[in-house]
Amino acid sequence: MFSGVLDVLPLERAVLGAFAELVRGPVADVGCGPGHVTAHLAALGVEAFGIDLSPEMVGIARRAHPGLRFEVGTMTALEVEDGVLGGVLAFYSIIHLPPGEVAGVFGEFARVLAPGGYLLIGFFAGDESAFDHKVAVAYRWSVDRLVELLRDKGFVEVARMVREPYEGERPFQQGQLLVRKG
Known part of the structure; x- marks a missing residue:
């Protein structure tokens, strides 16, 4: 279902490329x-x-x-040692978390990242409301609200991108947020 999705998402490929250039260590x-x-x-x-x-x-x-290595696990309690990752990618995965759980997950990401490590988040941007999604209920997020939650966990904003939907996508803006662990 998703195998060729990046082929038609040039802006997301560009952001992922920048993330790949910045990270040092496992992701x-x-x-x-x-x-x-x-x-x-x-x-x-x-x-x-x-x-x-x-x-x-x-x-x-x-x-x-x-x-490649793939493991079953949860973002709320990653089975990764403290401070060992150069990067964490959450590409449209936080969208399924209830809003009350997101700050805790950002704390978990901060725990596993090395100082100066990067976190890239992909999400549906908007008015912080829920909607039906193929997998489960999903949530849109205000970029500024995500930055605020991340700042509270010790992250510094590096870059953000919000784009309008392409033809055939859900009628929501798409967001990418790149932050660095302070």
Whole structure:
């Protein structure tokens, strides 16, 4: 379903490319789904591995990308040592978290990142409301609100991108937010 999605998303590929150039050390793709973005990062030379809550998605990712590491896990309690990652990618995975859980997850991302490590978040931008999604209820986020929550966890904003939807996408703005652990 998602295997070729990056082919038609030039702005997201550009942001992922910048992220790949900036990170030093391993990167966890948290909420990796079928592993297509993990594979994209690996093709860019990043030591990337995927984590997903769904054993089925991890199975699909392992079959599609047998040379990469994929694990079943949750972003609320990552089985990663403190301060060992150069980057964390949450590419449209925080969208399924209830708003009350997001700050805690950002704290978990801060825990596993090395000082100066980068976090890249992809999300639906907007008015902080819920909507029906293919997988589960999803939420739109104000970029400024996410930055505020991240700042409270010790992150510094590096860059943001908000774009209008392409034809055939949900009628929501798409957001990318790049932050660095202070």
